[in-house]
Amino acid sequence: xSEKQDFSELQKLLRLKRLETPGPEYFxxxxxxxxxxxxxxxxxxxxxxxxxxxxxxxxxxAGLPRLAPVAASCALLLAGVAVFLGPLSQGSGHLADGKxxxxxxxxxxxxxxxxxxEIQPELIDTAAGGDASELRPLYVNxxxxxxxxxxxxx
Amino acid sequence: MAAETVLPPGLENGPTDEELVASTxxxxxxxxxxxxxxxxxxxxGVIYHLTSNHEDTNDLxxxxxxxxxxxxxxxxxxxxxxxxxxxxxxxxxxxFLDKRKRRQGAMSxxxxxxxxxxxxxxxxxxxxxxxxxxxxxxxxxxxxxESMLKLSKEHRTxxxxxxxxxxxxxxxxxxxxxxxxxxxxxxxxxxxxxQKSLGIYLKR
Numbered sequence: 001x002s003e004k005q006d007f008s009e010l011q012k013l014l015r016l017k018r019l020e021t022p023g024p025e026y027f028x029x030x031x032x033x034x035x036x037x038x039x040x041x042x043x044x045x046x047x048x049x050x051x052x053x054x055x056x057x058x059x060x061x062a063g064l065p066r067l068a069p070v071a072a073s074c075a076l077l078l079a080g081v082a083v084f085l086g087p088l089s090q091g092s093g094h095l096a097d098g099k100x101x102x103x104x105x106x107x108x109x110x111x112x113x114x115x116x117x118e119i120q121p122e123l124i125d126t127a128a129g130g131d132a133s134e135l136r137p138l139y140v141n142x143x144x145x146x147x148x149x150x151x152x153x154x
Numbered sequence: 155m156a157a158e159t160v161l162p163p164g165l166e167n168g169p170t171d172e173e174l175v176a177s178t179x180x181x182x183x184x185x186x187x188x189x190x191x192x193x194x195x196x197x198x199g200v201i202y203h204l205t206s207n208h209e210d211t212n213d214l215x216x217x218x219x220x221x222x223x224x225x226x227x228x229x230x231x232x233x234x235x236x237x238x239x240x241x242x243x244x245x246x247x248x249x250f251l252d253k254r255k256r257r258q259g260a261m262s263x264x265x266x267x268x269x270x271x272x273x274x275x276x277x278x279x280x281x282x283x284x285x286x287x288x289x290x291x292x293x294x295x296x297x298x299x300e301s302m303l304k305l306s307k308e309h310r311t312x313x314x315x316x317x318x319x320x321x322x323x324x325x326x327x328x329x330x331x332x333x334x335x336x337x338x339x340x341x342x343x344x345x346x347x348x349q350k351s352l353g354i355y356l357k358r
Binding site: 010017018021030037 | 187195198199203208223294298348349352355356
Protein backbone atom coordinates (compact mmCIF):
# COMPACT_ATOMS: atom_id res chain seq x y z
CA UNK A 1 0.00 0.00 0.00
CA SER A 2 1.51 3.30 -0.97
CA GLU A 3 2.01 6.06 1.54
CA LYS A 4 -0.73 8.05 -0.16
CA GLN A 5 -3.30 5.34 0.50
CA ASP A 6 -2.42 4.69 4.13
CA PHE A 7 -5.26 6.27 6.03
CA SER A 8 -4.49 4.79 9.44
CA GLU A 9 -3.36 8.11 10.94
CA LEU A 10 -6.42 9.81 9.53
CA GLN A 11 -8.64 7.11 11.01
CA LYS A 12 -7.05 7.62 14.43
CA LEU A 13 -7.83 11.30 14.14
CA LEU A 14 -11.42 10.65 13.09
CA ARG A 15 -11.92 8.40 16.11
CA LEU A 16 -11.44 11.48 18.26
CA LYS A 17 -14.87 12.58 17.07
CA ARG A 18 -16.39 9.79 19.17
CA LEU A 19 -15.74 12.07 22.11
CA GLU A 20 -18.01 14.79 20.75
CA THR A 21 -21.01 13.53 22.63
CA PRO A 22 -23.13 14.85 25.49
CA GLY A 23 -22.44 13.49 28.94
CA PRO A 24 -24.28 10.46 30.40
CA GLU A 25 -26.77 12.73 32.18
CA TYR A 26 -28.17 13.79 28.80
CA PHE A 27 -28.83 10.17 27.85
CA UNK A 28 -30.20 9.37 31.31
CA UNK A 29 -32.81 12.07 30.82
CA UNK A 30 -33.47 11.37 27.16
CA UNK A 31 -36.27 8.81 27.55
CA UNK A 32 -38.22 11.14 29.85
CA UNK A 33 -37.63 14.07 27.50
CA UNK A 34 -38.84 11.88 24.64
CA UNK A 35 -42.09 11.07 26.48
CA UNK A 36 -42.73 14.79 26.98
CA UNK A 37 -41.97 15.42 23.30
CA UNK A 38 -44.28 12.60 22.19
CA UNK A 39 -47.18 13.78 24.34
CA UNK A 40 -46.78 17.29 22.93
CA UNK A 41 -46.71 15.92 19.39
CA UNK A 42 -49.87 13.90 19.96
CA UNK A 43 -51.68 16.93 21.35
CA UNK A 44 -50.56 19.04 18.43
CA UNK A 45 -51.20 16.34 15.84
CA UNK A 46 -52.38 18.13 12.74
CA UNK A 47 -54.19 16.65 9.76
CA UNK A 48 -52.03 15.97 6.68
CA UNK A 49 -53.29 19.05 4.87
CA UNK A 50 -52.32 21.42 7.70
CA UNK A 51 -48.73 21.63 6.48
CA UNK A 52 -49.69 21.86 2.84
CA UNK A 53 -49.45 25.65 2.74
CA UNK A 54 -45.95 25.67 4.18
CA UNK A 55 -44.89 22.88 1.84
CA UNK A 56 -46.14 24.72 -1.23
CA UNK A 57 -44.75 28.07 -0.15
CA UNK A 58 -41.35 26.70 0.78
CA UNK A 59 -39.85 27.27 -2.71
CA UNK A 60 -40.63 30.98 -2.37
CA UNK A 61 -39.22 31.16 1.14
CA ALA A 62 -36.16 29.29 -0.01
CA GLY A 63 -35.66 31.82 -2.79
CA LEU A 64 -35.94 29.22 -5.50
CA PRO A 65 -38.37 30.68 -8.01
CA ARG A 66 -37.60 27.86 -10.43
CA LEU A 67 -39.59 25.54 -8.21
CA ALA A 68 -42.54 27.90 -8.06
CA PRO A 69 -44.27 26.46 -11.16
CA VAL A 70 -43.97 22.98 -9.66
CA ALA A 71 -45.53 24.17 -6.42
CA ALA A 72 -48.28 26.00 -8.32
CA SER A 73 -49.04 22.86 -10.37
CA CYS A 74 -49.25 20.81 -7.20
CA ALA A 75 -51.62 23.34 -5.66
CA LEU A 76 -53.86 23.22 -8.75
CA LEU A 77 -53.80 19.44 -8.77
CA LEU A 78 -54.77 19.28 -5.10
CA ALA A 79 -57.53 21.82 -5.62
CA GLY A 80 -58.80 19.65 -8.50
CA VAL A 81 -58.80 16.55 -6.32
CA ALA A 82 -60.62 18.44 -3.58
CA VAL A 83 -63.31 19.60 -6.05
CA PHE A 84 -63.60 16.08 -7.50
CA LEU A 85 -64.09 14.49 -4.11
CA GLY A 86 -66.36 17.31 -3.07
CA PRO A 87 -68.34 17.54 0.15
CA LEU A 88 -70.04 14.22 0.50
CA SER A 89 -73.06 15.70 2.09
CA GLN A 90 -74.10 17.20 -1.22
CA GLY A 91 -76.74 15.03 -2.77
CA SER A 92 -77.34 13.15 0.44
CA GLY A 93 -80.82 12.93 1.87
CA HIS A 94 -81.55 13.50 5.52
CA LEU A 95 -83.61 10.84 7.20
CA ALA A 96 -86.00 11.47 10.04
CA ASP A 97 -83.77 9.90 12.71
CA GLY A 98 -80.86 12.17 11.97
CA LYS A 99 -79.01 9.68 9.77
CA UNK A 100 -78.09 10.47 6.21
CA UNK A 101 -78.81 8.52 3.05
CA UNK A 102 -75.77 8.79 0.79
CA UNK A 103 -76.23 8.76 -3.02
CA UNK A 104 -74.65 5.27 -3.03
CA UNK A 105 -77.69 4.12 -1.14
CA UNK A 106 -75.87 3.62 2.12
CA UNK A 107 -77.30 4.83 5.38
CA UNK A 108 -74.65 6.30 7.63
CA UNK A 109 -74.59 8.33 10.79
CA UNK A 110 -73.79 11.97 10.50
CA UNK A 111 -72.07 14.56 12.63
CA UNK A 112 -74.03 17.73 13.15
CA UNK A 113 -71.81 20.80 13.20
CA UNK A 114 -73.93 23.93 13.34
CA UNK A 115 -76.14 24.06 10.29
CA UNK A 116 -74.23 21.57 8.18
CA UNK A 117 -74.06 17.81 8.22
CA GLU A 118 -70.70 16.15 7.68
CA ILE A 119 -70.13 12.57 6.72
CA GLN A 120 -66.74 11.00 7.22
CA PRO A 121 -65.64 9.21 4.02
CA GLU A 122 -64.23 6.35 6.06
CA LEU A 123 -67.70 5.78 7.48
CA ILE A 124 -69.01 5.18 4.00
CA ASP A 125 -66.22 2.76 3.20
CA THR A 126 -66.77 0.91 6.44
CA ALA A 127 -70.48 0.70 5.83
CA ALA A 128 -70.07 -0.29 2.20
CA GLY A 129 -67.71 -3.12 3.15
CA GLY A 130 -70.31 -5.08 5.07
CA ASP A 131 -73.27 -7.14 4.02
CA ALA A 132 -76.39 -5.00 3.54
CA SER A 133 -78.28 -7.10 6.08
CA GLU A 134 -75.55 -6.46 8.65
CA LEU A 135 -75.32 -2.78 7.92
CA ARG A 136 -75.28 -0.93 11.19
CA PRO A 137 -75.25 2.75 11.92
CA LEU A 138 -71.92 4.21 12.90
CA TYR A 139 -70.83 7.02 15.12
CA VAL A 140 -67.85 9.25 15.23
CA ASN A 141 -65.75 9.56 18.36
CA UNK A 142 -63.87 12.59 17.16
CA UNK A 143 -60.83 10.58 15.99
CA UNK A 144 -62.27 8.19 13.49
CA UNK A 145 -65.02 5.80 12.76
CA UNK A 146 -65.96 3.12 15.22
CA UNK A 147 -68.58 0.44 14.57
CA UNK A 148 -71.60 1.14 16.64
CA UNK A 149 -72.27 -1.21 19.48
CA UNK A 150 -75.30 -0.59 21.68
CA UNK A 151 -73.30 -1.72 24.72
CA UNK A 152 -70.93 1.17 24.14
CA UNK A 153 -73.63 3.75 23.52
CA UNK A 154 -73.59 6.78 25.75
CA MET B 155 -7.94 -1.43 8.28
CA ALA B 156 -11.19 -2.48 9.93
CA ALA B 157 -12.52 -0.07 12.48
CA GLU B 158 -13.35 -1.21 15.99
CA THR B 159 -16.98 -2.02 16.66
CA VAL B 160 -18.43 0.05 19.47
CA LEU B 161 -21.35 -1.58 21.20
CA PRO B 162 -23.10 -0.01 24.14
CA PRO B 163 -22.77 -2.01 27.36
CA GLY B 164 -25.45 -4.58 28.00
CA LEU B 165 -26.53 -4.91 24.37
CA GLU B 166 -25.59 -8.58 24.26
CA ASN B 167 -27.80 -9.38 27.27
CA GLY B 168 -31.55 -9.34 27.62
CA PRO B 169 -34.17 -9.55 24.90
CA THR B 170 -33.24 -9.01 21.26
CA ASP B 171 -34.30 -5.88 19.41
CA GLU B 172 -36.91 -7.87 17.53
CA GLU B 173 -38.37 -9.22 20.78
CA LEU B 174 -38.59 -5.67 22.11
CA VAL B 175 -40.32 -4.57 18.90
CA ALA B 176 -42.85 -7.39 19.31
CA SER B 177 -43.47 -6.40 22.95
CA THR B 178 -43.92 -2.75 21.96
CA UNK B 179 -46.47 -3.74 19.36
CA UNK B 180 -48.36 -5.66 22.05
CA UNK B 181 -48.55 -2.44 24.06
CA UNK B 182 -45.52 -2.72 26.34
CA UNK B 183 -44.23 0.84 26.19
CA UNK B 184 -41.36 -0.03 28.50
CA UNK B 185 -39.99 -2.19 25.70
CA UNK B 186 -39.80 0.82 23.42
CA UNK B 187 -38.01 2.77 26.16
CA UNK B 188 -35.45 -0.02 26.21
CA UNK B 189 -35.01 0.25 22.44
CA UNK B 190 -34.47 4.00 22.85
CA UNK B 191 -31.81 3.38 25.48
CA UNK B 192 -30.07 0.91 23.22
CA UNK B 193 -29.90 3.19 20.22
CA UNK B 194 -29.90 6.74 21.55
CA UNK B 195 -26.12 7.04 21.81
CA UNK B 196 -25.33 5.60 18.41
CA UNK B 197 -28.09 7.48 16.60
CA UNK B 198 -27.06 10.67 18.35
CA GLY B 199 -23.57 10.12 16.97
CA VAL B 200 -24.77 9.53 13.42
CA ILE B 201 -27.01 12.58 13.39
CA TYR B 202 -24.47 14.80 15.11
CA HIS B 203 -21.64 13.93 12.73
CA LEU B 204 -23.95 14.70 9.81
CA THR B 205 -25.31 17.98 11.15
CA SER B 206 -22.42 19.17 13.39
CA ASN B 207 -24.92 20.83 15.68
CA HIS B 208 -25.98 19.43 19.05
CA GLU B 209 -29.29 21.28 19.26
CA ASP B 210 -30.41 20.10 15.82
CA THR B 211 -29.24 16.61 16.73
CA ASN B 212 -31.41 16.59 19.84
CA ASP B 213 -34.50 17.66 17.85
CA LEU B 214 -33.83 15.18 15.07
CA UNK B 215 -33.25 12.34 17.50
CA UNK B 216 -36.66 12.96 19.07
CA UNK B 217 -38.22 13.01 15.60
CA UNK B 218 -36.48 9.77 14.64
CA UNK B 219 -37.74 7.86 17.67
CA UNK B 220 -41.21 9.33 17.25
CA UNK B 221 -41.31 8.44 13.56
CA UNK B 222 -40.01 4.93 14.29
CA UNK B 223 -42.62 4.44 17.00
CA UNK B 224 -45.44 5.50 14.71
CA UNK B 225 -44.11 3.35 11.87
CA UNK B 226 -43.50 0.29 14.01
CA UNK B 227 -46.71 -1.46 12.84
CA UNK B 228 -45.34 -1.30 9.28
CA UNK B 229 -41.98 -2.76 10.29
CA UNK B 230 -42.07 -6.19 8.68
CA UNK B 231 -38.75 -7.48 9.89
CA UNK B 232 -37.31 -7.78 6.38
CA UNK B 233 -34.25 -6.01 7.72
CA UNK B 234 -33.12 -5.83 11.31
CA UNK B 235 -34.57 -3.15 13.54
CA UNK B 236 -31.05 -1.83 13.84
CA UNK B 237 -30.75 -1.25 10.06
CA UNK B 238 -34.27 0.11 9.86
CA UNK B 239 -33.89 2.77 12.57
CA UNK B 240 -30.47 3.79 11.26
CA UNK B 241 -32.07 4.29 7.86
CA UNK B 242 -34.78 6.49 9.39
CA UNK B 243 -32.12 8.55 11.18
CA UNK B 244 -30.06 9.03 8.04
CA UNK B 245 -33.06 9.89 5.86
CA UNK B 246 -34.29 12.42 8.40
CA UNK B 247 -30.83 13.94 8.67
CA UNK B 248 -30.50 14.15 4.88
CA UNK B 249 -33.89 15.90 4.63
CA PHE B 250 -32.83 18.29 7.34
CA LEU B 251 -29.51 19.02 5.63
CA ASP B 252 -31.23 19.65 2.29
CA LYS B 253 -33.65 22.02 3.96
CA ARG B 254 -30.86 23.82 5.81
CA LYS B 255 -28.86 24.17 2.61
CA ARG B 256 -31.83 25.61 0.75
CA ARG B 257 -32.76 28.02 3.50
CA GLN B 258 -29.39 29.25 4.66
CA GLY B 259 -26.90 28.34 2.00
CA ALA B 260 -23.68 26.84 3.23
CA MET B 261 -23.64 27.06 7.01
CA SER B 262 -20.95 29.00 8.75
CA UNK B 263 -18.89 26.96 11.15
CA UNK B 264 -19.36 29.66 13.75
CA UNK B 265 -23.04 28.73 13.88
CA UNK B 266 -22.26 25.18 14.78
CA UNK B 267 -22.14 23.90 18.32
CA UNK B 268 -22.36 27.29 19.92
CA UNK B 269 -25.65 26.65 21.66
CA UNK B 270 -25.31 22.92 21.71
CA UNK B 271 -25.61 20.60 24.62
CA UNK B 272 -22.72 20.11 26.97
CA UNK B 273 -20.12 17.96 25.35
CA UNK B 274 -16.84 16.45 26.24
CA UNK B 275 -14.26 18.76 24.83
CA UNK B 276 -11.30 17.25 23.10
CA UNK B 277 -9.17 19.45 25.32
CA UNK B 278 -10.23 17.26 28.26
CA UNK B 279 -8.08 14.54 26.80
CA UNK B 280 -4.98 16.49 27.54
CA UNK B 281 -3.05 14.61 30.24
CA UNK B 282 -1.44 17.82 31.42
CA UNK B 283 -3.21 21.08 31.80
CA UNK B 284 -1.22 22.60 29.01
CA UNK B 285 -2.94 25.68 27.50
CA UNK B 286 -1.03 25.39 24.25
CA UNK B 287 -2.10 21.80 23.87
CA UNK B 288 -5.72 22.73 24.59
CA UNK B 289 -5.65 25.40 21.94
CA UNK B 290 -4.18 22.97 19.47
CA UNK B 291 -6.79 20.33 20.26
CA UNK B 292 -9.62 22.84 19.88
CA UNK B 293 -8.18 23.94 16.59
CA UNK B 294 -7.92 20.34 15.51
CA UNK B 295 -11.53 19.73 16.49
CA UNK B 296 -12.68 22.71 14.45
CA UNK B 297 -10.59 21.63 11.53
CA UNK B 298 -12.01 18.11 11.74
CA UNK B 299 -15.58 19.42 11.69
CA GLU B 300 -14.80 21.82 8.90
CA SER B 301 -13.28 19.05 6.79
CA MET B 302 -16.21 16.74 7.46
CA LEU B 303 -18.67 19.44 6.41
CA LYS B 304 -16.87 19.85 3.11
CA LEU B 305 -17.72 16.27 2.21
CA SER B 306 -21.02 15.44 0.55
CA LYS B 307 -23.64 14.03 2.91
CA GLU B 308 -23.18 10.51 1.45
CA HIS B 309 -19.41 10.61 1.96
CA ARG B 310 -19.84 12.06 5.43
CA THR B 311 -22.25 9.25 6.28
CA UNK B 312 -19.84 6.47 5.31
CA UNK B 313 -17.01 8.11 7.25
CA UNK B 314 -19.29 8.47 10.27
CA UNK B 315 -20.53 4.90 10.14
CA UNK B 316 -17.16 3.30 9.38
CA UNK B 317 -14.50 5.38 11.06
CA UNK B 318 -16.40 6.89 13.95
CA UNK B 319 -19.04 4.26 14.70
CA UNK B 320 -17.06 1.24 13.62
CA UNK B 321 -19.68 -0.47 11.45
CA UNK B 322 -18.66 -3.03 8.84
CA UNK B 323 -18.89 -2.28 5.11
CA UNK B 324 -21.74 -4.79 4.73
CA UNK B 325 -23.78 -3.14 7.50
CA UNK B 326 -23.25 0.30 6.00
CA UNK B 327 -24.32 -1.02 2.60
CA UNK B 328 -27.56 -2.35 4.10
CA UNK B 329 -28.27 0.91 5.92
CA UNK B 330 -27.55 3.09 2.91
CA UNK B 331 -29.21 0.76 0.42
CA UNK B 332 -26.18 0.44 -1.84
CA UNK B 333 -23.52 -2.15 -2.62
CA UNK B 334 -20.43 -2.78 -0.53
CA UNK B 335 -18.38 -1.65 -3.52
CA UNK B 336 -20.08 1.72 -3.43
CA UNK B 337 -19.39 2.00 0.29
CA UNK B 338 -15.71 1.19 -0.24
CA UNK B 339 -15.33 3.63 -3.10
CA UNK B 340 -17.09 6.43 -1.17
CA UNK B 341 -14.91 5.72 1.80
CA UNK B 342 -11.74 5.82 -0.26
CA UNK B 343 -12.72 9.10 -1.88
CA UNK B 344 -13.72 10.63 1.48
CA UNK B 345 -10.45 9.51 3.07
CA UNK B 346 -8.48 11.07 0.25
CA UNK B 347 -10.36 14.36 0.64
CA UNK B 348 -9.91 14.38 4.41
CA GLN B 349 -6.26 13.45 4.13
CA LYS B 350 -5.79 16.43 1.85
CA SER B 351 -7.43 18.92 4.21
CA LEU B 352 -6.08 17.46 7.47
CA GLY B 353 -2.62 16.60 6.17
CA ILE B 354 -0.77 18.99 8.44
CA TYR B 355 -2.18 17.27 11.52
CA LEU B 356 -1.17 13.79 10.40
CA LYS B 357 2.14 12.11 11.13
CA ARG B 358 4.21 11.33 8.07
